Amino acid sequence: MCLEWDKSASSLLEKVPPFVQKTVREKVETLARERGRTRVTEAEVMAARDSFMDKSQPVAGAPQAGKTKPADDKKLSILKKYPKYFDSAGNPVLYQIKPCRGAEVNCPFLITDSKILADKIRNRLEEVKFTEKLMNKIEGQILPHHTLKLAVSGCPNSCSMPQIKDFGVHAVEPVFVDPESACIECMKCVETCREDAITIQDGQVSIDKEKCVHCGLCAKVCPSGSIKAGKKTYRTMVGGKVGRHPKFAVDILPQAEESATLKALDVCVDMILSSKTEHRFRVLLEQQGIEEIKKRL
Ligand code: SF4
Ligand code: SF4
Ligand code: SF4
Structure with missing residues (x-):
């Protein structure tokens, strides 16, 4: 379940590039829960930022000393600030x-x-x-x-x-029109396709291959089998x-x-x-x- 966010915390999230906002939101909420919070405040966002940037305490899962060869320690000194570059045994990944x-x-x-x-x-x-x-x-x-x-x-x-x-x-999941199955013109496929890739005219089904992204959803809703799913x-x-x-x-x-x-x-x-x-x-x-x-x- 999502936590509620204060206005100030939400404004900080809005400053993050849109394509990573969802991930950042999840990470902040996970950390807030671990800290026993039921609401995300500006302090939670800053604590999460510090945790990601390793500005505070060592983060759980961070590499332990002595797991890498001394010759590699220098090479890895920057990555050692980020647990995601190490497995649970402290080996670099x-x-x-x-x-x-x-x-x-x-x-x-x-x-x-x-x-x-x-x-x-x-x-x-x-x-x-x-x-x-x-x-x-x-x-x-x-x-x-x-x-x-x-x-x-x-x-x-x-x-x-x-x-x-x-x-x-x-x-x-590519789809194809099966000419052996008669379309009943229920229009479910047209309503389902977010790409506006399907047209139905006089019982003829047509799929625009340029627009189709192969999500397979139209085949799932077609009751007559006129649109079928191919191999995933x-x-x-x-x-x-x-x-x-x-x-x-x-x-x-x-x-x-x-x-x-x-x-x-x-x-x-x-x-x-x-x-x-x-x-x-x-x-x-x-x-x-x-x-x-x-x-x-
Ligand atoms: S596979 Fe997806 S994108 Fe392609 S026509 Fe069907 S619903 Fe539209
Ligand atoms: S299956 Fe598709 S919509 Fe669902 S989580 Fe994966 S990528 Fe996202
Ligand atoms: S869902 Fe199937 S039967 Fe309905 S209009 Fe589309 S192709 Fe025809």
Whole structure:
């Protein structure tokens, strides 16, 4: 259940960029609950900010001393301020995977539980020893922007924001018109489609492929089976970033099965680890060209 927010606390939240407000709100409320508060005040927002920025006490889960090799301690000294770059045993983890919470909250838009693919991505990064190899590759201090950001969402609504991650994926459920099933012109699909992609005329169903985002919702509401859902797949995009010059990720696989998605991950990881520079992934992509990745998929 959401906590009530004071006016002053709400004004502080409004200053945060809109696309991260939801996440910040959740984090502030979680911390406020942990502090036994039933209402969010300005003090709660500031305490949360201090906690995120590590301006106060060590945060639960923060890396413990002596868990990394002395040679790596210097490299990791900046990341050590942020618990999210370490596992519960204090080992560095130079990637963050954010799944959406669709399955957890029984989201009505859910196509595929994002945590399933997120776990496979995590396993893959562990198998290839991504953290170890990235640490060896970077000569100086490891900074937050060196780490790989990934997100998986259970539907095109993209709550975990794959569009601004280095490697982002969301589930899709393409639909098609089945000419064998007669449309009864109930218009439920038209009412359901938020993209205004469906037209019905004289019992003929037409879906505008340019507008359709493959959410699969029209197939779910169609009583006659005139619109059917195809195979659930994933859309993969790469190179999204925020910061000084934000960029949206670029599509590399608009609709692909899990195995192809994981292969795309392998290609991106190889590109990062074999690069001689320490540039952000987006910069590497722009230097080498998105077509280079596509050729290797
Ligand atoms: S991305 Fe889709 S499935 Fe996941 S929480 Fe958001 S709306 Fe629900
Ligand atoms: S799949 Fe979604 S976006 Fe595409 S036509 Fe159906 S409801 Fe509209
Ligand atoms: S929901 Fe199905 S039956 Fe109803 S108008 Fe759309 S295609 Fe026709």
